[in-house]
Amino acid sequence: MKSYQITAWSHELFKLQVTPGGVYIDATMGNGYDTQFLCEMAGETGKVWAFDIQEQALKATKERLEKHGLLAKAELILDSHTQMEQYVKPDSVDGIYFNFGYLPGGDHELATKADTSVQAVETGLRLLKPGGVMALCIYSGGDTGFEEKNQILDFLRKLDSRKYIVIVNHYYNRENNPPIPAFVVKKG
Template sequence: MKNYQITEWCSHFIRQQVKEGDFCIDATVGNGNDTVLLCELAGSKGKVAGFDIQEKAVEETRTRLKERGLDSGAKLFCCGHERMEECLRSDPDCAKMTERAEDGYGKVSCIVFNFGYLPGGDHKIATKAESSVEAIRQGLTLLEKNGMMSLCIYSGGDSGFEERDRILAYLKGLDSRKYLVIMSSYYNRPNNPPIPAMIIRL
């Protein structure tokens, strides 16, 4: 790893998870860093769907993907991530992501979340507790066996603590027979450091 910032920490595990041809979702596109990474890892045979409620984030990410020749494998939606399953199901290019196998598992290898506000953007526009928990719930049903969900959970400052507390409570209640939840902590850092989390669908 280049450093131990939360985004680099989570990217380390994303790189180990995603392989050529995978289906992936960036549930909070933001500045597009994770979308680009997922597209690079999934390759020309894979597919990446990205969601963000801010048109600016979607357009800037689309531009970044085009500049890198990665746009053909990506589909971006300007809407809240709590609508991910609805949007994927209604889009011909992404509908396969919502299909379930006979054993009930989905087809998505990796889903990435960064909760909070867009870095460099309007701090008044941020993810919210209710819609974020719903997006996590939907995403978990889309994961394939041994699929992974990566979460960067920010709190304090402008965004407060409600979303963090609701997400952590939801993760704590997940069925341990179906999901493995791994929490990390910047244990000696002050000022409400972010929380990296991983969920593996068993």
């Protein structure tokens, strides 16, 4: 691994746990970097569902996937990640990727919020297959970031340890509220 930024770090750890060629969800498509990563993981046989509420995110992701010849691998959905269960069946997903916060280059007022983020994580857990993995890139700061971070971490802390393994990482010696990569594995 060449980069220790949260997304690169999370991608590497995600790849260690998730079977290539599976079904994946990008719950927060943003500019499409994670959607591209998941489409590459999907390979010839897999599928990616990507969600965002911003038209700008959908457009950027579509352009990115077209540029890399990956658009056929993905369903890009202009809807909230809280609605994932309307599109994908429970116990059918190998991996889910969340990158909370705001759209880089977009309106910072349009950011993920604590209540809906926790709701989306809870929905995602129902969608995961046994053995499936959820990656969460949790940021803090801004108007709602600390509240969102605290609520997500509190929710993860309370998950039943007989059903889930929760691993939370920290950039321990970094200042200014560094992001937190977290992973949830649904036990089989």
